Each structure stands twice: as structure tokens, then as C-alpha cells.
Amino acid sequence: MRLYAIGDIHGQLELLKSAHELIAGDDAAHGGGGTIIHVGDLLDRGPDSRGVVEHLMRGQAEGRPWIVLRGNHDRFLPRFARQxxxxxxxxxxxxxxxxxxxxxxxxxxxxxxxxxxxxxARAHAEVLxxxxxxxxxxxxxxxxxxxTPRALFVHAGIRPGVDLARQSEHDLLWIRNGFLDDRTDHGPLVVHGHTVVDHVTHFGNRLAIDTGAAYGGPLSAVVFDDAPPQLLTREGRALIARH
Structure with missing residues (x-):
């Protein structure tokens, strides 16, 4: 099964649509049937968080093979509404x-x-x-x-040495120290966003794919199939830098 991963979106609806179009072209060229995994942070900073939510909800409702993970920023709005x-x-x-x-x-x-x-108080009333x-x-x-058999997709990362079923929500959404500097083999490759990198980078045990769409950077898309992970570009697939 071919997989695609998209980094942190942060309200950038037009970049998201462009990434989906790029993936659709690559998927069609390789026989179709690919699944897209979004690693979270749909909301905040960019101009159209609502549009991003509606676009992803609509795609899932139409049966598109889109998996959407929760990022730390995706908790703020619903938590504000409830509490x-x-x-x-x-x-x-x-x-x-x-x-x-x-x-x-x-x-x-x-x-x-x-x-x-x-x-x-006024903002809360208007949100409701x-x-x-x-x-x-x-x-x-x-x-x-x-x-998946190829990788573990998560927003921020994992606590090394802790079983997946016992990982805390806090770590999965927020972790940096203790994960980014850890070089041990986690088993599956951990594909994550949350921490901005200049370009998609393979660190051996993890793949960082948040390239700063929130700050004017690109929204990166990566493909996983029989070959090592590759970056999708307008010119085709490209090798990913290793660190």
C-alpha cells in the first residue's frame, strides 16, 4: 500500500489543496490506491483554519483515504469551547x-x-x-x-523506550527533548511534524516533515512505497536529505 504524509498545515488551505493535487498526480502515475496521512496542526497561525477543517471533513465524508492525526494546536479551539x-x-x-x-x-x-x-468571555460566547x-x-x-508496517506517524514524536499503547497524549503532541536528540532504533521509522526543519530530513530513526507552512515555508508531502521515502516536488520525486 502506497502512503503519503503531509506536514503541519496551520490554516494554509491553498497549500493543502496544492499538496493534495501533487499527491493525486503521483498516485495516479503509480497505479492509484494511495492513502494520505496528515500529521496534525490543522489550525492556528494561517488564514483559513475553518477552510482546512471543512476540506478534510468533506474529503473523509466522500470516502477519500485520508487519515488526519491530532496536533497540539488542534486541541486549543475545542478545549476553549468546552472549558x-x-x-x-x-x-x-x-x-x-x-x-x-x-x-x-x-x-x-x-x-x-x-x-x-x-x-x-465574549470570544467564548461567539465560538459557541x-x-x-x-x-x-x-x-x-x-x-x-x-x-503501519512502514512507519509510525505521529504529530510530535514518542517517548523512547515506552510502548506505543502507554505513550502519553502530552508526549505524542508536544515532545521535543528526549526524542529529537535520541538516536536509538524505535522499531518503525517515526514520521512527525511539530518541530520545524528547513527541509524534510531523515535522521535515521525518524523523519521530520514540518517545513514551516505556518511561517511562509512550504507544506511538504512525502511518499512511502517500495523505495525509501521520497519528497514530492513539481518536478517529480526527490531524494530526502539525511542527517
Whole structure:
């Protein structure tokens, strides 16, 4: 089975559509039947988080073979709707999602037609009115990982030495220290986003695919089939840098 993986999207709907088109062309050229895995962070920072959610929900409803994993940013909006004072333990600043401008929460609200003015109570009321309940439930239901014979796909990474079934949600969505600097064999190749790299990079035991779409970088797509993982480009498949 051919697999494709797409890095962190962060509200960049047009980049997502372009990545899907690139994958469709490659898949058709190789006989079709490929599955696309999105490694999370659908929301925040970019201009159209709502559009990204609707695009992915619609594709799944139409039966497209799209797997969508949960990223740390994908918890903020539904948690705010259910528990407006909640602060994610992964935020070292201890600040609320909407009080931390670099997180991009205001951009997500704007995509739903909500102008954030610093008033949490007003924003919460508008979220309950403007954000479809179906979007919130879909975001809350996203899986944390997807395991295949070729690789383990996850948003941030894993805690080395811990069985997959015992991994904490916090680590799967937030981990950096203890994972990025670990060179041990995890068994399957771990394919992840969360930590931005200049270009898709193979570190031997892991493959980093978040190339900074949130900050003006590309949204990268990688193919996994009988050959080693390769980057999809407009010119065709390309070798991936190794570190």
C-alpha cells in the first residue's frame, strides 16, 4: 500500500489543496490506491483554519483515504469551547491560547468570523455561536497516531523506550527533548511534524516533515512505497536529505 504524509498545515488551505493535487498526480502515475496521512496542526497561525477543517471533513465524508492525526494546536479551539479557562500544560509560558499571539488563536477565530478583542468571555460566547459543533467533535475525535508496517506517524514524536499503547497524549503532541536528540532504533521509522526543519530530513530513526507552512515555508508531502521515502516536488520525486 502506497502512503503519503503531509506536514503541519496551520490554516494554509491553498497549500493543502496544492499538496493534495501533487499527491493525486503521483498516485495516479503509480497505479492509484494511495492513502494520505496528515500529521496534525490543522489550525492556528494561517488564514483559513475553518477552510482546512471543512476540506478534510468533506474529503473523509466522500470516502477519500485520508487519515488526519491530532496536533497540539488542534486541541486549543475545542478545549476553549468546552472549558474556556483551560491552559495547555505544554505551554511553557503558562499563558492562555488566546493570550499568546504567536500561537495564532486569533487567526483561527477570524476564520470563523470572530474578531478577538482580548475579552475571553465574549470570544467564548461567539465560538459557541459560530463554530459548528460538528467541527469541535471532529477535532476532538482525531487519533493521536497511525501505525503501519512502514512507519509510525505521529504529530510530535514518542517517548523512547515506552510502548506505543502507554505513550502519553502530552508526549505524542508536544515532545521535543528526549526524542529529537535520541538516536536509538524505535522499531518503525517515526514520521512527525511539530518541530520545524528547513527541509524534510531523515535522521535515521525518524523523519521530520514540518517545513514551516505556518511561517511562509512550504507544506511538504512525502511518499512511502517500495523505495525509501521520497519528497514530492513539481518536478517529480526527490531524494530526502539525511542527517
Amino acid at each position: 474556556p479557562d483551560w491552559i495547555d500544560a505544554g505551554l511553557g509560558s503558562g499563558k492562555h491560547w488566546l493570550d499568546h499571539p504567536s500561537l495564532g488563536g486569533a487567526e483561527t477565530l477570524a476564520s470563523y468570523g470572530i474578531e478577538y478583542d482580548g475579552d475571553h 455561536r459560530e463554530v459548528p459543533e460538528a467541527h469541535l467533535r471532529w477535532l476532538e475525535s482525531l487519533p493521536l497516531w497511525h501505525l
